[in-house]
Amino acid sequence: MTEPKIRAIVWGCGHMGQIIIKYLKDKGVELVGAIDRNVSRVGKDAGEISALKRSLGTFIHHPDEAKQVFHKANANVCIISTRSLMIDIYDSLETSARHGVNAITLAEEAFYPWNTSPDLTQKLDKLAKEHNCTLTGSGFQDVFLGNLISILAAGTHRIDRIQAIIQYNIDGYGSSVAAQYGVGLSVEAFKQQISGYTEPFPSWYMNEWLCAHLGLAIRTQKQEFWPITNIKTIHSTSLKTDISVGSVTGMKAVVTTETEKGVIIENQVLGKIYTPDEIDTYECTLVGEPTTTLTIHRPATAQMTCASLVNRLQHLIDAPPGFVTTDKMQPPNYWM
Structure with missing residues (x-):
């Protein structure tokens, strides 16, 4: 048909x-x-x-x-x-x-x-x-932070912790994303404006999706943010300006979910303006019996995001x- x-x-x-x-x-x-x-x-x-x-x-x-x-x-x-x-x-x-x-x-x-x-x-x-x-x-999370983890879980006898770590260049996603990550702020301004941010970070929804998919009830959930700075000036194409030494070039966001069955899900995202030698990374580890780590070297995050949606x-x-x-x-x- x-x-x-x-x-x-x-x-x-x-x-x-x-x-x-x-x-x-x-x-x-x-x-x-x-x-x-x-x-x-x-x-x-x-x-x-x-x-x-x-x-x-x-x-x-x-x-x-x-x-x-x-x-x-x-x-x-x-x-x-x-x-x-x-x-x-x-x-x-x-x-x-x-x-x-x-x-x-x-x-x-x-x-x-x-x-x-x-x-x-x-x-x-x-x-x-x-x-x-x-x-x-x-999007990217549908495949790489959702279903792919679910498939790995299907080959695991016991899961104690799920940890995903991704890094991507936020410069290709527009000025609103750069602002969300505090790019261009001083460290002090980041602490005042971003560190105490109560609006759920994107990883919050991803952890909730994964819990729903795996049948895990959520007991607690929290998020934490840390600024990333650089030792040399970096140009931001999305903001059309240079980010001076010591200013914020992005952040590390960690969402940690504790479930009623004791399984911990930790989702770490490092989004920042890249220097010329930096690349996107993806690593997911299921800690348990056995412990399994899946690494994707230099994932094309933007293209994978769009392909995941179109498919x-x-x-x-x-x-x-x-x-x-x-x-x-x-x-x-x-x-x-």
Whole structure:
């Protein structure tokens, strides 16, 4: 049986959206709409500003014109790559749902928002069911901090602790991410503005997803932040400025989850502006019987993030209506 043609709207045409547009075209997906609030991109051909660097005949519209885009596009998928929190992407998810269009987002909180934004998630769940469509979150965490760890767990007799450590260059993700990591602040300002931050860090949702997937009830959960500085000046392309010696170039964020069964999940993220000799890293260790460590050398984090989402599209379409987190879907797989 031939799968229905995927007709996609991309909402957010920044760095990640530009990669996604290329991956969609490579997979034979028809791009029928593009939305972005950056005035420098509005009105331009989505293909020309994407990693494809060629015209597709689909022009970028401002979010103020989103309803018109959905009305004309006859899309069955909307891909949202704008912000991180449910409150910030609610309007785009709501617009998709009201038009009966399945939506998938890179927003970290959408990966598992049931505990942190229950009211918004339940409203979207109800709306999606009313309009017979599915909403979900995916990305790097879906594969590498979720399902891959679950597969490793399936080959382990006893798990005492799960520890994931990733490092990535935040300079390719825009000025809002750099600001979230405190780039450019003094160490003292970081301690005042970031260290006591109570909004859950993205790893918070990832740990909650993993607990739900493995059937582990959460007893306690905490997060801690430490500034990262450098001994020489570093240029930030996202902020378009130099970060002076001693100023913050990023941070180490650690989310630790203690479960009722005694299993500890620790997720460490080191996000910073790179020096020329630094690379992305990924390491996951399951401590127990046996202890297993999986290391990926120089992971292409941005590309893996986008590929993980695109490879989820058919699962999104096949899922039941509602807000369905991917712990309730089949494991991700490669899509030809």
